[in-house]
Amino acid sequence: MPPNCHTREHIKTKTKESVSDKADFAEPPAAVHPGNVFQGSTNGNNLVTRRGSQCDASSSKDRRYCNSNVLIASSASGEVKISLNCDSAVRCQNFKVPDFNSILKYLEDKYLRTHKLVTPEFSMKTLFEDLCECYVQAVQLHDPLPNNKAMRIGNSNVVDKKSSSSFRLSHSCNNLLKAKHKATACDQKRSVRSLNDITKGAENVKISLVDETGKEDFPKFIYIPQNIIYQNAYLIFSLARIADVDCCSSCSGDCLSSRIPCACARETGGEFAYTPKGLLKDDFLTACVCMRRAPKKDHFVYCQDCPLEKSKNEYLPEPCKGHLLRKFIKECWRKCGCHMTCGNRVVQRGITCNLQVFMTHQGKGWGLRTLQDLAKGSFVCEYVGEILTNTELYERNIQNRGINRHTYPVTLDADWGSEKVLRDEEALCLDATFSGNVARFINHRCHDGNLIDIPVEVETPDRHYYHLAFFTTRDVTASEELTWDYGIDFDDHDHPIKAFRCSCGSAYCRDIN
Numbered sequence: 184m185p186p187n188c189h190t191r192e193h194i195k196t197k198t199k200e201s202v203s204d205k206a207d208f209a210e211p212p213a214a215v216h217p218g219n220v221f222q223g224s225t226n227g228n229n230l231v232t233r234r235g236s237q238c239d240a241s242s243s244k245d246r247r248y249c250n251s252n253v254l255i256a257s258s259a260s261g262e263v264k265i266s267l268n269c270d271s272a273v274r275c276q277n278f279k280v281p282d283f284n285s286i287l288k289y290l291e292d293k294y295l296r297t298h299k300l301v302t303p304e305f306s307m308k309t310l311f312e313d314l315c316e317c318y319v320q321a322v323q324l325h326d327p328l329p330n331n332k333a334m335r336i337g338n339s340n341v342v343d344k345k346s347s348s349s350f351r352l353s354h355s356c357n358n359l360l361k362a363k364h365k366a367t368a369c370d371q372k373r374s375v376r377s378l379n380d381i382t383k384g385a386e387n388v389k390i391s392l393v394d395e396t397g398k399e400d401f402p403k404f405i406y407i408p409q410n411i412i413y414q415n416a417y418l419i420f421s422l423a424r425i426a427d428v429d430c431c432s433s434c435s436g437d438c439l440s441s442r443i444p445c446a447c448a449r450e451t452g453g454e455f456a457y458t459p460k461g462l463l464k465d466d467f468l469t470a471c472v473c474m475r476r477a478p479k480k481d482h483f484v485y486c487q488d489c490p491l492e493k494s495k496n497e498y499l500p501e502p503c504k505g506h507l508l509r510k511f512i513k514e515c516w517r518k519c520g521c522h523m524t525c526g527n528r529v530v531q532r533g534i535t536c537n538l539q540v541f542m543t544h545q546g547k548g549w550g551l552r553t554l555q556d557l558a559k560g561s562f563v564c565e566y567v568g569e570i571l572t573n574t575e576l577y578e579r580n581i582q583n584r585g586i587n588r589h590t591y592p593v594t595l596d597a598d599w600g601s602e603k604v605l606r607d608e609e610a611l612c613l614d615a616t617f618s619g620n621v622a623r624f625i626n627h628r629c630h631d632g633n634l635i636d637i638p639v640e641v642e643t644p645d646r647h648y649y650h651l652a653f654f655t656t657r658d659v660t661a662s663e664e665l666t667w668d669y670g671i672d673f674d675d676h677d678h679p680i681k682a683f684r685c686s687c688g689s690a691y692c693r694d695i696n
């Protein structure tokens with residue numbers, strides 16, 4: 184039973200907090216002393232109690248200050264009372280009583296971080312309620328008579344009412360038993376299934392996958408940490424193609440600490456896009472978000488011979504529908520003199536945050552969430568997949584017609600408008616359906632996703648190919664789902680990728696039909 188140890192720093196003796204608003208004990212909570220158990224009385228019902236064990240100070244370094252115990256009591260009418268005594272004073276002299284909800288939140292986040300296996304709905308409140316439920320069920324099991332005198336577990340003692348630290352939960356037995364039948368039927372189908380690391384060691388960090396419904400097949404795909412050419416894409420990375428003006432060969436160490444920004448800052452107006460902490464600068468991020476969410480007419484470019492339209496109808500293509508101009512980040516790279524740890528190399532260093540793939544509950548399939556708080560402007564991951572020509576993608580779509588696609592390919596069209604005519608092998612896109620990285624699990628959210636995709640130039644100065652990196656658009660808290668706006672036009676019925684019925688839940692959802 185974790186609460187006696189895990190919340191020890193946050194609950195002080197003499198603290199009274201109610202976890203459930205269902206609690207309706209007539210008396211003030213009874214006091215609990217370590218080593219004591221109590222027999223209290225609520226609303227005339229006898230409570231029977233069980234004493235939780237005190238923390239074993241020698242068992243864990245983490246628990247060395249813990250001097251706590253848990254008492255659980257239930258009455259014949261189904262009320263359950265849990266009293267938690269945490270002697271925080273042992274650790275902290277000037278202890279201030281924290282808000283109880285923040286303690287629960289802290290504990291939930293801690294569980295997410297350490298075990299990575301809790302469900303999206305995991306909450307300490309539910310855990311306590313489950314505990315009460317099991318307790319009452321156990322009582323019922325041992326003595327099913329309606330007027331049972333309640334089961335006695337452990338020793339009992341009258342307790343000192345002045346120094347109580349307790350929170351209370353109360354449930355009606357009948358409701359619990361009804362709920363139990365429902366839950367048991369569900370539980371038979373449910374068993375949490377998980378994978379420890381979907382990347383199979385390919386990333387700097389492990390990325391777990393968890394399916395608490397226990398019903399889904401694990402996704403079938405090949406995990407690749409970097410983009411890979413499928414077949415015809417024309418892509419040459421060579422040092423010779425990077426001109427001296429496109430790199431900073433005379434730099435050393437960290438370009439961000441230099442007084443004058445190096446040549447690689449040219450893309451962002453002579454200033455780096457990143458802060459020394461590796462976050463996107465606020466004004467750069469704001470400009471990207473504005474262009475994305477409220478594009479002006481001049482943010483669109485129109486190609487003469489649009490590869491997208493040509494792949495739909497080679498002989499009689501429609502005119503170009505326009506491509507959104509994008510702000511680019513240019514990172515230092517191999518021809519540059521700086522160190523790999525240079526502050527202008529963020530995306531190329533790969534994923535560093537703690538992520539988890541999980542089964543969503545809105546019919547969106549798998550989704551991605553963060554297991555840690557992320558500050559606004561944090562790099563999360565790149566969209567990695569096979570590099571296909573537009574024609575190849577079109578053919579792939581025809582071949583797989585009817586098969587429910589669970590990915591959404593991205594077109595690398597940020598610079599298509601600057602060239603009059605684009606050769607087929609230069610009109611590229613990324614498809615993560617069969618091979619991709621963790622970004623293939625990021626679901627769509629209309630307009631206000633907490634991620635934005637930003638083009639990043641690394642190995643090649645031409646813009647047919649670039650990296651697509653996801654950054655947070657705001658502070659994101661641990662366990663939040665990560666989402667981005669795929670930019671889908673839900674009314675475009677001849678788009679090569681069939682749009683899904685959107686259940687993003689955004690107030691700005693565009694799938695209004």
Ligand SMILES: C[S@@+](CC[C@H](N)C(=O)[O-])C[C@H]1O[C@@H](n2cnc3c(N)ncnc32)[C@H](O)[C@@H]1O
Nearest residue numbers: 547548549589590591623624626627685686687
């Ligand atoms: C890039 S994948 C995201 C991962 C996917 N959910 C999965 O299970 O593998 C895109 C697919 O997820 C589903 N999806 C993403 N966002 C959605 C949304 N807002 N509403 C409904 N389905 C969504 C659609 O099936 C879409 O084709």
